[in-house]
Amino acid sequence: MRKRWMFTAVGAVAGGAIAYLLKDEENRTRVADKAKSLKDNYVQKSDLPVEEAGKPEVSNLENADMVSEGSQFGVQYYNELTEKEREILEKSNS
Template sequence: MKKRFIYSTIGAVSAGAAALLLKDEQRREKVKQKAKSLTESVQGSLKNEHNNDLPVEKAGVPEFDSIENTKMVDEGSQFGVQYYNEVKDDEDPEEIQRKQNA
């Protein structure tokens, strides 16, 4: 309930402030200019983020670059399988049968 009241209050205050700012022609022009400059600066910074001159060191097929990393990933991928097999080995065969029939 409090959040709804707070959001409603913020919305009403914002609408009132916007109406007060945009009431005068000069202020309206200032707001338009600031909004335009803000959007231009944001668009300019976004263009800089999508620069294609990023260093790409290990692109393509990384397996041939570092065999150690490939071995590590290969060994690590067996952890879940080994854990599952250990849990299954520890379970009672009657319990497994009960789970399958349920």
């Protein structure tokens, strides 16, 4: 019971501190710019091995063999990830 009240109190204090710090337009734009740069860095770094999964015939013979045997997991995963990235970019451009 005490833990719940303690977490509630900490959450209320943190929420109040965030609200106080973000009341200025300059602070809000600074935080928004930082969040956007972090998101852009994450989207750029997320394409490491997934790019190969969507193009099995090009770079990895193991993937090409799996797809030729009927496995579509890598291709579906690649398509879902690129669709999510496309949606994120469209939202940020609007």
